[in-house]
Amino acid sequence: MIEDLSCSQQEILDAAAECFMQMGPDVASIDDIARLLGSTKGRVYHHFRSKGELLYAVRLRSVSLLMEKVRPIAMEDKPPVEKLRAMSIAHVLRILKFLSYHRVVSEDTRMFFRGSAKPQEMEMIEKVIEMRRAYENLYRTVLQEGIEAGVFARQSVSITLHSIIILMNGPCFWYSPRAEQSSKDLAEIAQSVSNLVLRAVLTDPALLQEV
Template identity: 25%
Template sequence: MARQKSRGEAMDPQARKVEILNSAARCFMEKGYHATSIDDVARALGCTKGFIYHYYASKTDLFFDVHREGMDRLFAAVMPATQAVGGPLAVLIAMLTAHARAMMDHHAFETVVAQGVQIHRFGATTPDQRRTLDELIASRDRFEDLFKDQAHAARAVGQIVADDISIAVKMMLGALQWSIFWYRPEADDGPDARDRLAARMVTTIIDGVRARN
C-alpha cells in the first residue's frame, strides 16, 4: 500500500516557505527578534528545526525574508491606490487608506518591518547583515517616496499645506505604523470594521494638513 504523504511532502516548496514565513512573522511579533529562536518557529509550525533550516541558514536570514515579505505586501497594497480617480489629495488619501488597511491585514509582518528599523539603527550586526538591512531600509525609503511625490502634487495645487513635505509624510506614515502597538486583530470584527477604522485614521491625519478655504 502506498505511503500517505505528510503535509510537508504534499506541499510544493513555495507553499512550505509561505507557511514558514507566516509562522515566523507571528513568533517575531509576539517575542521580538532577539527572543525568538528557530525552535520557537518550528514549534509554532509543528515541524522540526531541520525543516526550517532546509530553507533558511539562520534565524537572521529568516527574519530578513519576513521583513522583505512585509514590504512587498505594503507595496502591493499601495501601488493600485496610486491610480485612484480624483485629484492629488484624493489619490494621497487612497494611498494612506490602503497603507492603513495593509497594516491591519498583515499585522504580524508589518510589526517585523518595524523591528527591522530598530535593529538597523541600534542592533549589533555583521557587515553582511548590515548590507542586507541597508537594502531593506532602502525599500522603505522608496515606499515613503511614493507618498512624498503625491503630497508634493497635492501641495502644488493648494490642497494641503505643509512647510516640509518630508516631515509631513514621515508623520503621516508614522501615525499609521504606530497601529502595530494598539491594533488588536483578535478583537477585529472583520473586513468592514477594518475599512471603517482605516478611514477614520486617515481622516484624522489628513485633517491636520488639509488646506482651509
C-alpha cells in the first residue's frame, strides 16, 4: 500500500504530516490538510476514509522511508562496525529529510491504543507493527554479528537496540531546519549521531577511527 503510493496520495500524506507536526493530530483537521494542499477535502477522502487512517498512514510511511534506505545496507557483506555506521547515518539522514513524518511519529504515543481504532485502521496498525519489528530486526542482526565478532560489547541486544534507536531518533526532538544548511551540514549531523551510536556498542573506542 505505502510502497505503491500514487503522486496524489503522497502529496496528501506530505501535507498531513506537516499539519500533524505543526498543529498536533488532535487539532489538525481534514480541512486544514486540504487547505495546505490547495484542494478540497473530497480529494483527501477519495484516498483516506478518516483522519485516523491518515495518521496511521503517516506512521507507516515513516517506517517505510527508513526501511527503503537502511535494508539494502543491512544486506551488504560488510564488517558489523562498518555496517552499523552506514545504517545509522542513513537513518539519521532520512529523519532530517522527512522530519515532519518522524516528528509526528515520535510525538504520537497513542497509536497503539487499539480500542478506539476503526476496523480499517486496525489493519494499518498491524502493518506498522510488523514493519517496525522488521526494521528493528535489521539492527538486531548486525548487533548480534558484532557481539559474536568481539567488536561490540556483550550486553543485552534488546536494551542496546532500543537505546541506539533513541539516539538515532534524537533529531526528531532537537533539529530545526535552516535555509542556509547544506548537504554537508546534514552529513555532519548524521556522522555525529552515528559516533554516539558506535561509542555505545564498541568494545574498543579505537575501532571508531577505522570506519
